[in-house]
Amino acid sequence: MQYLTSTQIKSLERTANEIRQSIIEMLAEAGSGHTAGPLGMTDVFTLLYFALLKHDPANPNWADRDRLILSNGHICPVLYATMAHAGYFPVEELMTLRKFGTRLQGHPHREALPGIENSSGPLGSGLSQAVGMAIADRMDNPYTSKFFYCLTGDGELQEGQIWEAAMLAGKEKLHNLIVIVDRNGFQIDGYTQDVMPMEPLAEKWESFGFDVQEVDGHSMRALNDAIGKAQAVYSQPSVILAHTIGSKGVDVFERDFRWHGNPPGKGPEDRVPKSEQAKVALEKLRTLAGMIDKDTIS
Amino acid sequence: MFADHISETIKNGGEVQRVATRDGFGEGLLEAGKRDDQVVALCCDLTESTKTHLFANQFPERFVQIGVAEQNLASVGSGMAAMGKIPFITSYAMFSPGRNWEQIRTTIAYNNANVKIVGSHAGVSVGPDGATHQAIEDMAIMRAVPNMIVIAPCDVHEARKVTLAAAKHDGPIYFRLGRSGSPVVTTEETPFEIGKAQLMFTRDHAMERKVGIVSTGSLLHSSLMAAHELQMAGIGASVLHMATIKPLDTEALAAFAADHDALVTVEEHQVIGGLGSAVAEFLSETNPTKIARIGIQDQFGQSGEPDELIAHYGMDVPSIVAAGKRVLE
Numbered sequence: 001m002q003y004l005t006s007t008q009i010k011s012l013e014r015t016a017n018e019i020r021q022s023i024i025e026m027l028a029e030a031g032s033g034h035t036a037g038p039l040g041m042t043d044v045f046t047l048l049y050f051a052l053l054k055h056d057p058a059n060p061n062w063a064d065r066d067r068l069i070l071s072n073g074h075i076c077p078v079l080y081a082t083m084a085h086a087g088y089f090p091v092e093e094l095m096t097l098r099k100f101g102t103r104l105q106g107h108p109h110r111e112a113l114p115g116i117e118n119s120s121g122p123l124g125s126g127l128s129q130a131v132g133m134a135i136a137d138r139m140d141n142p143y144t145s146k147f148f149y150c151l152t153g154d155g156e157l158q159e160g161q162i163w164e165a166a167m168l169a170g171k172e173k174l175h176n177l178i179v180i181v182d183r184n185g186f187q188i189d190g191y192t193q194d195v196m197p198m199e200p201l202a203e204k205w206e207s208f209g210f211d212v213q214e215v216d217g218h219s220m221r222a223l224n225d226a227i228g229k230a231q232a233v234y235s236q237p238s239v240i241l242a243h244t245i246g247s248k249g250v251d252v253f254e255r256d257f258r259w260h261g262n263p264p265g266k267g268p269e270d271r272v273p274k275s276e277q278a279k280v281a282l283e284k285l286r287t288l289a290g291m292i293d294k295d296t297i298s
Numbered sequence: 299m300f301a302d303h304i305s306e307t308i309k310n311g312g313e314v315q316r317v318a319t320r321d322g323f324g325e326g327l328l329e330a331g332k333r334d335d336q337v338v339a340l341c342c343d344l345t346e347s348t349k350t351h352l353f354a355n356q357f358p359e360r361f362v363q364i365g366v367a368e369q370n371l372a373s374v375g376s377g378m379a380a381m382g383k384i385p386f387i388t389s390y391a392m393f394s395p396g397r398n399w400e401q402i403r404t405t406i407a408y409n410n411a412n413v414k415i416v417g418s419h420a421g422v423s424v425g426p427d428g429a430t431h432q433a434i435e436d437m438a439i440m441r442a443v444p445n446m447i448v449i450a451p452c453d454v455h456e457a458r459k460v461t462l463a464a465a466k467h468d469g470p471i472y473f474r475l476g477r478s479g480s481p482v483v484t485t486e487e488t489p490f491e492i493g494k495a496q497l498m499f500t501r502d503h504a505m506e507r508k509v510g511i512v513s514t515g516s517l518l519h520s521s522l523m524a525a526h527e528l529q530m531a532g533i534g535a536s537v538l539h540m541a542t543i544k545p546l547d548t549e550a551l552a553a554f555a556a557d558h559d560a561l562v563t564v565e566e567h568q569v570i571g572g573l574g575s576a577v578a579e580f581l582s583e584t585n586p587t588k589i590a591r592i593g594i595q596d597q598f599g600q601s602g603e604p605d606e607l608i609a610h611y612g613m614d615v616p617s618i619v620a621a622g623k624r625v626l627e
Contacts, residue, residue, distance in 0.1 A: 067380075069377075109408065110408075110409050111408070111409065111410055117380065118376075118377075118380070118405065118409065119404055119405065119408045119409050120404070121404065122400055122404050124369075125369070125372075125373040125401050125404060125405050126373075128369070128370045128372075128373030128374050128376075128377065128401075128405070129373050129374070129376050129377035129380065129405055130377060131370075131374055131377060132373065132374035132375060132376060132377020132378040132379075132380070132381075132385075133377040133378065133380055133381050134377075135362060135374070135377075135378060136338070136377065136378040136380075136381035136382070136383045137381055139338070139359065139360065139383075140381075140382075160369070161367075161369040161370055161373070161401070164365075164367035164369060164370035165370050165373070165374070167365065167367070168362075168364060168365070168367070168370060168374065171365075
């Protein structure tokens with residue numbers, strides 16, 4: 001397992017904050033898209049791209065790279081923003097999100113942007129693709145050191161196909177597969193517990209043959225430890241239920257399912273008027289919700 | 299007159315051999331697997347029925363048993379293709395591409411993934427299993443998807459060649475197979491190329507009235523018999539076999555249409571969205587031609603014996619002959 005020093009963690013947290021700012025800016029510019037999921041999963045993406053993934057932004061098709069398979073494609077603003085900050089393409093290109101001719105399609109398109117492993121959007125098919133990749137890789141390299149990280153939503157787990165894929169992953173004992181579930185507890189229509197209860201979720205995965213861990217999805221150290229442990233599990237696939245806060249980082253948007261499918265400027269108005277939403281969000285991020293004086297940070 | 303590459307038995311009017319196209323697929327897949335170790339097969343609990351077992355028995359390490367989960371089948375195939383494999387995903391056409399259309403669209407076609415979708419038990423000739431298992435919309439739903447090639451082989455030899463050609467082609471392909479024996483019309487030597495139509499029967503040029511029959515899949519034999527009968531009745535008739543219905547061989551079709559007064563399209567599929575639609579769409583824009591479409595007329599199938607059902611739904615030789623005469627009126 002890779003150990004992270006507190007300096008490294010501070011640096012990752014700073015990067016995550018910059019990525020969150022990019023997410024707010026690109027969504028505000030696009031005028032549509034999802035806010036809660038991308039902000040909620042920024043810490044996971046940052047840790048993966050800046051500390052854990054074997055990858056090379058200058059050579060996105062490098063055969064021996066780890067694969068990151070995003071299953072819930074609607075949170076792609078965090079994927080794009082993280083990739084840009086990691087050096088896959090210029091950060092300025094983020095402002096083309098969802099616009100005509102862009103490589104940053106409203107939902108990811110593998111053929112459009114190098115570094116995207118799978119097209120996604122319709123929910124539930126990413127895990128199957130990750131399972132297929134993991135099986136294929138093991139056929140060629142029985143002692144593979146590659147990992148296949150599949151990121152899914154929690155509402156997405158209501159898709160039957162997820163469990164078809166989980167069944168196969170369990171049967172095949174895919175130790176090279178690590179699923180990370182964004183367990184933020186809500187989906188477009190409301191809280192998952194109301195729309196379609198998911199619990200007991202850990203037991204569900206366990207019964208399909210997975211090693212299950214539950215972690216704080218915003219603690220770099222806890223996430224790093226969990227992923228390290230998942231990498232060390234050799235006899236079965238792993239799932240990490242990352243408990244996240246939707247819209248994490250912007251306290252006035254946090255934990256509110258109405259931010260699932262709206263960009264800043266079109267979200268619920270009871271706390272921040274629409275016209276102020278992007279500005280307030282950026283200020284909250286730059287000052288860490290008022291904890292630091294924005295003038296003192298560079 | 300029969301084309302040179304038609305089997306001698308057919309030319310001589312001998313007793314026609316009947317072999318299921320799925321058998322040709324099974325042999326072709328095994329052969330493709332021997333030629334290229336990147337070929338893999340996935341199946342949903344129908345390994346023997348789809349004849350995938352020939353490959354699975356020979357190459358168990360390159361076979362993935364998916365269980366009864368066709369949505370997973372499509373996307374696991376896509377994932378394997380992303381790692382450089384050449385996956386053949388097999389099931390009954392009713393379930394794949396029937397049940398998993400969106401997975402095929404998003405994870406195979408949109409990704410332009412090198413996956414071969416093999417739908418067995420297509421058409422009403424599935425027989426006694428009845429309407430739930432008779433895929434008669436499969437070509438329509440696959441034809442509408444960008445990047446997808448759609449093929450209906452006519453017999454066991456062509457099915458084998460389609461399989462080998464699919465393994466060599468880089469990109470998504472759907473092809474359909476039949477459960478019951480299809481008349482063997484071609485030979486092992488008959489050429490096959492993806493996207494190329496083949497003239498199988500040429501009209502008697504002395505006859506004044508001339509009808510062109512365009513067929514796909516296993517109704518080629520009935521089309522040939524119908525052409526023969528039409529000629530006996532004094533109508534010049536030709537048969538163009540279009541195994542590939544997408545991309546449509548528009549060059550061959552344009553020439554064929556220009557050489558006949560009217561056309562009859564023949565397919566064991568709904569007349570909505572399949573070969574008849576493809577032909578009509580192209581010709582209505584280029585050379586408006588009167589067309590009679592033989593196929594299922596917006597109905598469901600039912601239980602019965604294959605020949606009985608083919609006749610009931612108006613796809614047998616007398617129906618094609620009648621359509622040939624009617625379309626010239």
